[in-house]
Amino acid sequence: MHCKELESVLETEGLGQLSKDARLHLATCGACQGLIADFNSISTAAKSLPAEVNPPDRIWISLRAQLEAEGLIKEPVEVSEKASWWESFLAAWKPRAFAAVTAAALVLAVAVYVKRVPQNGVSDVAKKQTPVESSRAVPAQVAGVSPAAALPANIAPTQGSGPSKAKELAPSPSESASFTLNQAELDVPNMQLAGNSQVDTALRQNLRTLNAFIAECELRLKQNPQDELAREYLHTAYQQKADLLAAMMESGRGEN
């Protein structure tokens, strides 16, 4: 048997049982021994690659929307009492590794926020707001209230005064978290991420896509506050944005 013949045997029979002839040739041919050893190395390395990868949640969200739009889903399941996205977020981030990243993200967000609040207590954000918005934002910060009081207009509570209005001014957990995420995002443009331009571009592209999706959900909720689907999608998008920002920060930290 010659080398080419052995290769034909490998092609038809694989790396399993070899015939006597093939084994005899193999015992005396270093090149074919090398070929089989290399094939085994490749096969072993391939087996160490993950056969499963978690897809991003947004794929199912988008797919479900498409199934609904096409009328393929005929029996939508009633969504029972569901934990708030913030609770799910905390639950999902329980593992230590994620907790460390989360803490870092939140510390960064707070640091950015503090940096943006000068000594007199008027933040850059507040400075850019109308007088009415500023008058709301400043006391809130001085009193140590959550920075969500300075939320952008599109997600800020209705303005006004009096006890009922004061209640409205209190930020919801969702608003606070949204603000925190936005603050954490502020540092992303300057961050050198993975050191790999393709990964970097993909992460930034994902963030842009996610922000566009969040904006659309917020708009729909603004138009119809009873739109439960939009609310659910928004909550999931917030979770994904938190995941993505954490991944970006982790990536940036790993390389820098």
Added chain:
Amino acid sequence: MCASSVIPGTTLGATRRIRPISGAATGQLARQSPAQPVALTEAEAIRLAQAGNAAAFEFLYRLHGRRVYALCLRMVGNPADAEDLMQEAFLQLFRKIGTFRGESAFSTWLHRMTVNVVLMRLRKKSLPTDSLEEAMEPDAENSAPKRDVGAPDLRLTGAVDRVNLERCIEKLPPGYRSVFVLHDVQGYEHNEIADIMGCSVGNSKSQLHKARTRLRDLLQEELRQQAREERKAAKSPTGSLD
């Protein structure tokens, strides 16, 4: 086909090479969603999905999505495209689920659709290119590094790491890549791959052999490149690669 199941939420990699259950399997699976605890077999989920049940669609998606996503990701090497292709594959699957009669395993049916979707996309992308047949049998003259059978080569033993391998898999022609990923990464047998790819078992074996041969050449080329860079770095005054 293995009768074990992949339960959503298990740790990445912990379930590798354990195949989703076939349509005939009857073991109970609990969906790990706190909001909607649903216990279904795959066969029940298929029946419910055929009736348009949303939870059944989600169950099937979560049961198979991780393998399908991994396959798409390896085939296109780009998360954005992989997401797009995975969505397209599942959409096609759910559109046609009413026609599923269980002649083949559900996962094989799904993988067949996924591979078709991916190969179609790759064919569209590489414009003046080839038919699906060409994707299976690429022009060896143009796409393969030259190799002399029996000539002394760099040994790969101990030198193949996951990063190098992933990079070289991306360089394989789509047909070779599909068979290699399905067989060596995802653990399918040749008869299953033949079913998925719509080819003969012999063809699947041949494709796998050619894929491994091509990968060997590509990996050896990477090693040579690394060696060249190291020599260059050693010659440079600073001794640095930069």
